[in-house]
Amino acid sequence: xxxxxxxxxxxxxxxxxxxxACASIPTTPVSLPDGFVRLRSVAPTxxxxxxxxxxxNFLGRRVDGYEAAECILARPAAExxxxxxxxxxxxxxxxxxxxxxxxxxxxxxxVGWSETQEVRTKHxxxxxxxxxxxxxxxxxxRRSGHSRGSTVDLALAKQNTSYLSTQPxxxxxxxxxxAARSDDYLDFGTAYDCFDTLSNTDDPRIQGGAAQNRARLVxxxxxxxxxxxxxxxxHFTYQPEAFPDQYxxxxxx
Numbered sequence: 379x380x381x382x383x384x385x386x387x388x389x390x391x392x393x394x395x396x397x398x399a400c401a402s403i404p405t406t407p408v409s410l411p412d413g414f415v416r417l418r419s420v421a422p423t424x425x426x427x428x429x430x431x432x433x434x435n436f437l438g439r440r441v442d443g444y445e446a447a448e449c450i451l452a453r454p455a456a457e458x459x460x461x462x463x464x465x466x467x468x469x470x471x472x473x474x475x476x477x478x479x480x481x482x483x484x485x486x487x488x489v490g491w492s493e494t495q496e497v498r499t500k501h502x503x504x505x506x507x508x509x510x511x512x513x514x515x516x517x518x519x520r521r522s523g524h525s526r527g528s529t530v531d532l533a534l535a536k537q538n539t540s541y542l543s544t545q546p547x548x549x550x551x552x553x554x555x556x557a558a559r560s561d562d563y564l565d566f567g568t569a570y571d572c573f574d575t576l577s578n579t580d581d582p583r584i585q586g587g588a589a590q591n592r593a594r595l596v597x598x599x600x601x602x603x604x605x606x607x608x609x610x611x612x613h614f615t616y617q618p619e620a621f622p623d624q625y626x627x628x629x630x631x
Contacts, residue, residue, distance in 0.1 A: 410450060410628070411626065411628060413453055413527075413621065414450055414452055414453065414479065414527060415450070415451065415452075415453045415456050416448060416450055417449035417450070417456050417459065417478060418449070420453075420456045420457055420460050421456065421459055421460035423463060423467070423472065424449075424459065424460075424463050424472065424473045424474075424475060425472055425473065425474040425475070426447065426448070426449050427447075427474055427475070428444065428447040428448060428449060428475070428476065428478070428630075429476050429477065429570070429571070430444045430477060430480070430484060431444040431445075431447035431448075431630070435571065436499050436502075436503040436504070436571055436573070437487070437488070437491050437499070438496075438498055438499045441487050441488070442481075442483045442484055442487040443480070443481030443482075443483040443484040443487070443627075443629050443630060444481075444484060444629075444630050445629050445630055445631045446630055448631075449475050449477075449478035449479075450478055450479040450527070450630060451479055451528065451530065452479075452526075452527035452528050452616075452619070452620035452621060454528070454616060454620050455527065455529075455616035455619075455620070458602045458603050459473070459475075459530065459616075461602050462598055462601075462602050465598060465602075466534070466598065467537065470536060470537050471536060471537060472534070472535050472536070472537050473532050473533075473534065474533050474534070474563050475530055475531065476533070476570050476571070476612065477530070477531040478527075478530050478531075479524060479527045479626065479630070480522055480525050480529075481525065481626065481627050481628060481629060481630065482521075482525050482625050483627055483629075485519070485520065485522045485524075485525060486520075488518050489518060489520055492509065492512050492513050492518045497509055501548075501550060502548065502549070502551055502569075503551055503571060503572065503573055504517070504551075504572075504573035504574065505550040505552060505574070506552070506574055507573055507574070512573060515573075516609070517573045523615055525625040525626055525627070526621045526622065526623075526626070527619075527620060527621055527626060528615055528616040528617075528621070529613065529614065529615040529616075530604075530613075530616075531570065531571075531610075531612045531613055531614075532595075532612060532614070533563040533564065533566060533570060533595070533612055534563060534564045534591065534594070534595055535562060535563040535564060536564070551568050551569035551570075551571070551572030551573075551574065552568055552572060552574050554566075554567075554568055554569040554572075564587075564591045565587050565588045565591060566584075566588055566591050566592055566595075566611055566612070567584035567588035567589070567592070567611075571612075577609065577610050577611060578608060578609050578610075578611075579592055579596065579606055579609075579610070579611045580592075580608065592611045596611075599614050602616075603617055604617070
């Protein structure tokens with residue numbers, strides 16, 4: 379018999395399968411290393427749109443290690459994120475998480491992709507950069523803080539929004555403002571995973587509501603111990619990290 383968790387995940391993914399947004403779903407619970415939890419067990423109201431478990435990312439395919447569209451975090455980070463969501467709920471907002479724990483094999487997949495001639499997603503995710511510069515500019519690295527379990531990529535949306543992950547729009551990530559951008563989450567000036575300096579949290583070219591949304595996200599995350607990575611408005615790490623010197627490689631299942 380399927381667990382309640384497994385049934386819930388299967389039902390939630392039915393509407394996303396056509397868009398390739400859900401990876402395979404295990405029918406039995408998969409144990410995690412000590413100290414890690416599934417975010418939905420701690421904060422079930424946080425929306426999960428795990429991009430690397432689908433084709434909706436800069437590789438244009440599912441990333442190695444993402445067997446399920448599931449946010450897994452070190453317990454202290456997950457519990458802190460639950461407190462952030464409790465505060466946001468009073469403001470009529472909800473967190474949307476795009477990536478949480480990331481297996482080392484996924485990082486290796488990024489590195490391998492960066493060394494190929496594949497450029498079919500360039501016009502969307504890195505329109506102003508040459509692919510061979512993604513590594514040297516720091517957008518791709520051989521190690522990621524995500525693999526330590528306390529880092530999360532996220533955005534904000536209004537509560538009760540009918541949120542549905544879709545394939546990326548065929549427009550540059552730098553143009554995700556106004557009518558061109560996705561309505562699924564608040565305006566942050568660029569799309570998630572946009573490899574461009576416009577994604578820098580305090581880039582002065584980002585003005586108005588987008589700048590306010592970035593500042594609001596940084597402020598509410600900081601209040602619960604999360605530190606923003608200044609080159610990416612969506613990237614936060616909980617401090618102190620539960621595993622500051624360990625890089626994990628268990629699959630997301």
